[in-house]
Structure formats: structure tokens, C-alpha cells
Amino acid sequence: MRRAMINCNQVQTEVISEGRWIEEDPLPHSSKNIVLVITGNPGIPRFYEGFIKTLKSRLTSSDIPVWVVGHAGHVQPPENLDIAMPSDQKWAECYGLTAQVQHKAEFIKRYIPENAHLHLIGHSIGAWCVLKLLKDNDIDKRIRKCYLLFPTIEYMADTPNGIFFKTFVSHMAPILIFLSWIFTTMFPVTLQTFMIRTFGLFFGIPDRSVRAVREMLDPRVLSRIINLAKEEIKYVKEADHETISKHADKLWLYYGAKDGWAPVKYYKAIISKHPGLNAQLCQRGFQHTFVLKDDVDMGHIISDLINEDSAH
Numbered sequence: 348m349r350r351a352m353i354n355c356n357q358v359q360t361e362v363i364s365e366g367r368w369i370e371e372d373p374l375p376h377s378s379k380n381i382v383l384v385i386t387g388n389p390g391i392p393r394f395y396e397g398f399i400k401t402l403k404s405r406l407t408s409s410d411i412p413v414w415v416v417g418h419a420g421h422v423q424p425p426e427n428l429d430i431a432m433p434s435d436q437k438w439a440e441c442y443g444l445t446a447q448v449q450h451k452a453e454f455i456k457r458y459i460p461e462n463a464h465l466h467l468i469g470h471s472i473g474a475w476c477v478l479k480l481l482k483d484n485d486i487d488k489r490i491r492k493c494y495l496l497f498p499t500i501e502y503m504a505d506t507p508n509g510i511f512f513k514t515f516v517s518h519m520a521p522i523l524i525f526l527s528w529i530f531t532t533m534f535p536v537t538l539q540t541f542m543i544r545t546f547g548l549f550f551g552i553p554d555r556s557v558r559a560v561r562e563m564l565d566p567r568v569l570s571r572i573i574n575l576a577k578e579e580i581k582y583v584k585e586a587d588h589e590t591i592s593k594h595a596d597k598l599w600l601y602y603g604a605k606d607g608w609a610p611v612k613y614y615k616a617i618i619s620k621h622p623g624l625n626a627q628l629c630q631r632g633f634q635h636t637f638v639l640k641d642d643v644d645m646g647h648i649i650s651d652l653i654n655e656d657s658a659h
Contacts, residue, residue: 352430355457356450358419358441359430360601363392365403366412369458377410380464380491380657385451387471387497388579389572390418393559395470401646407654414458419450420571421538422562434569442571444472444578448479457484458582464491466653471608471635472579474498474600479589481597490657494649495600497635499608501586503579503618508607513580520573528566536561551639591621599652600626 350363362369367377382402392415399413406413420442424430433441438605440446459465467490474495480486480491503509516523520627552560555621563569591598597605602614611628617627633641 348400350392352422352424355416356419356441356446356453357433357437358450359424359432359456360419360450361392361417363396363399363415364412365399366410368412368415373460375409375495378408378464378654378657379410379460379462380411380466381459382406382411382413382466382468382653383455383459384413384415384468384470385473385476386417386421387473387499388418388421388575389563389568390421390434390447390473390567391559391562392417392422393562395642397642398638398646401643402650402653405647405650405654406657408657411653411657416451416454418447418575421568423565423568432567438574442575444575446576448476451476452480452483452486453567455480455489459489461485461489462466463489464657465489466492466494466656468494468649469498470495470496470638471499472575472583475500475579475583478587479592481594486653488592492653493594493598494652495598496637496645496649497603497606497609498600499579501583501613503583503608504581506608508609511578511607511609512576515552515578516573517577520570523573524566524570527564527569529554531561531564531566539564551634553637553639556639582616586617586620588620591617591624595621595624598624600624601629602626603629603633603635607631608635 348363348365349368352359365596367373368384384399386395395415403413467477477493477495504513511595539561540557543560580646602609614626614628616617619630637645
């Protein structure tokens with residue numbers, strides 16, 4: 348696995364890869380297939396390590412790279428690199444919901460060859476980004492298949508988690524960010540790790556995700572995560588039925604049976620509106636935050652689908 352920060356849409360952005368790195372030229376005989384994961388919110392690639400390790404290990408073609416691109420501003424560059432990030436005054440241009448789509452579009456156009464077969468995985472708000480990217484003809488022609496996992500593509504404000512976010516989290520945001528500042532500046536890393544591990548025992552955060560949680564609790568990052576969520580609640584309204592209809596043959600959707608961000612009624616509504624759409628309802632109890640506990644099983648499911656698709 349390789350990890351690095353790249354400049355994308357003016358923002359230093361973390362990317363991780365299994366297999367060929369994004370800036371390496373493919374070998375002459377290698378597959379044209381590329382797998383790209385667009386994260387949910389928080390958009391911290393480290394959360395997806397187990398998922399892409401499993402996915403890569405099960406792909407029948409060993410030369411298919413698997414990449415994860417984080418959201419702009421969701422991983423702070425290491426202090427010793429002295430890399431300036433755009434200020435939050437450039438929010439709409441660099442960090443907002445529309446900017447995140449532009450950010451992924453720039454990444455794809457720069458690193459995915461025009462003749463590639465792109466398998467695009469969008470998790471949560473990443474699924475909403477995928478539908479937006481399909482509207483770009485330049486990107487659409489690269490895309491072979493889209494796998495939308497626990498997709499938050501409609502009416503987020505009306506979901507149980509959306510209501511909780513609006514009534515509690517958004518109002519508590521300044522306090523939460525202040526507490527994160529105390530946590531990250533006053534406590535040594537060893538104590539931070541111990542506290543996250545202890546907290547994680549009660550909230551299902553595995554040891555392997557402790558570093559990702561520490562990255563998330565950087566107050567600058569946490570502020571951007573919360574502000575992006577506010578925009579999601581505000582702007583993710585009716586599903587883009589036109590795009591879903593037009594690209595139904597490229598779409599595969601996976602809904603949770605108990606998902607506070609994408610309830611079962613949204614699954615029922617989407618298959619009612621689009622009867623031919625390949626949408627599945629999870630029968631195995633996977634959580635919306637599948638990367639914490641169900642990443643290996645989810646990696647098995649998606650790798651099998653990609654293998655099947657690549658064989659045709």
C-alpha cells in the first residue's frame with residue numbers, strides 16, 4: 348500500500364493505492380481496468396485500507412490498481428512538510444459539496460486514462476458525487492461500472508441521522524471543535540490513542556481505525572467535516588432520477604437494512620421509480636459505516652462483481 352499527498356483542485360489531498368501508484372504508467376500488457384473509491388464523509392482514506400486490501404487481493408487480474416481519493420481538506424498535511432492549505436474563506440471553491448465533485452473530476456481527468464475501464468465505488472455521499480460525475484461526458488466514457496454503497500443520494504435532511512444532525516450536532520459544532528482542539532493539543536499521542544481505543548470498545552471503532560480517528564479529530568479537519576455535512580443536509584434533496592435512468596446499466600446500489608442515512612423506504616422508492624435498476628438490500632446486517640466492521644465482507648462482494656464484469 349502506498350500513501351501520499353497530491354495537489355488536486357488547489358488542495359493537498361491524501362490518496363492511497365493498492366497496486367500501481369496513480370503516477371506510474373501502466374505496463375504495456377496490463378489491464379485497462381482501474382478501481383477508484385470515493386469516500387463518504389469523513390473523507391479520510393485511512394478508514395478504507397482494509398476494504399481495498401481485501402478488494403485488491405481477490406481481483407482475478409493482479410494488475411488492476413485500487414485507489415482511494417480522500418475529500419479535499421479532510422486530511423491535514425503533516426506539520427513537518429509545511430504545506431499551506433487554502434483558507435476556509437475559499438470554502439465554496441475548495442471544500443464545499445460542489446467543490447468536492449470538481450475535485451474528483453480533476454483527479455479522474457488527470458490520472459485515469461481516457462481508454463481506461465473505470466470501476467467507480469462511491470460510499471455514502473461519495474455515491475451522490477458519482478451521479479454528478481456521470482453527467483460529465485469526458486468522465487462518463489471512462490466509467491465501466493459504478494458501485495454505490497449505502498448511497499445518500501436523496502433527502503438526507505429527512506432521515507433519522509439527518510434530523511439528529513440538524514437538531515444536535517450542527518448546534519454543538521463549535522463546542523465539539525473546541526473539545527477536539529483541547530484533545531489534540533493538550534494530550535500526548537499515546538493518551539489520545541488510549542482514549543480512542545477505550546471509547547472504541549463501546550462504539551465499535553476497531554484498533555486499526557484509531558489513527559484515522561485521530562486524523563479526523565484535528566480541529567481544522569473536524570470543522571470541514573461538519574460544514575460539509577451541513578451542506579449535504581441542505582442540498583441533497585430529490586434523487587437525480589434523470590441520471591439514474593440514463594445510466595441504469597452502469598449502476599449497482601447497495602442499501603443497508605438499518606441505515607439512519609439511507610432508510611429502507613428510500614430503497615423501496617428507488618426500485619419503484621426505476622424497476623430495472625440493480626439495487627440490493629443488505630441481508631447481512633452491514634452498517635452504513637461498513638469500513639469499521641464489515642470492510643472485508645464488503646470487499647468480497649465488490650471484488651466478485653468487478654471480476655464478473657471484467658470477464659465480459
